[in-house]
Amino acid sequence: MLNRLSVSALLKTVILTTAFCIVIGFSLDAWESWKRLQMTSRISVVAEASASLFKAMHNLGTDGSTTNRLLNSDQPVDSVVKLLSKANPAVLVQEHGVVQGIVTRSDMLHFMMSR
Numbered sequence: 001m002l003n004r005l006s007v008s009a010l011l012k013t014v015i016l017t018t019a020f021c022i023v024i025g026f027s028l029d030a031w032e033s034w035k036r037l038q039m040t041s042r043i044s045v046v047a048e049a050s051a052s053l054f055k056a057m058h059n060l061g062t063d064g065s066t067t068n069r070l071l072n073s074d075q076p077v078d079s080v081v082k083l084l085s086k087a088n089p090a091v092l093v094q095e096h097g098v099v100q101g102i103v104t105r106s107d108m109l110h111f112m113m114s115r
Helices: 002-066 077-083 105-114
Strands: 070-072 090-095 098-104
Touching (some): 077 105, 098 105
Parallel strands (some): 070 090
Antiparallel strands (some): 090 098
């Protein structure tokens, strides 16, 4: 009877230990899967932000190319300031349809400082 009890206890211990190892293995795999899911979520957020940024940069380039950069020589200085921006670093000055010069932001700063 003692031999049967020992064999029975030994079998139960082996089964319990095996089940415990399987549960630990599944838990570790689940944890790794959770970490990968979080990483892919972050990657998708960065990809969406990059797509929005590239679309904005493209639109900025097309918006800057369609703005009026010509200025008549008889227009006031205020209109030059309105035309100058980061997208528009210079304005062409024309007189009678012929370009006479270029006014840049640094030109405007020098002019404003000399006033």
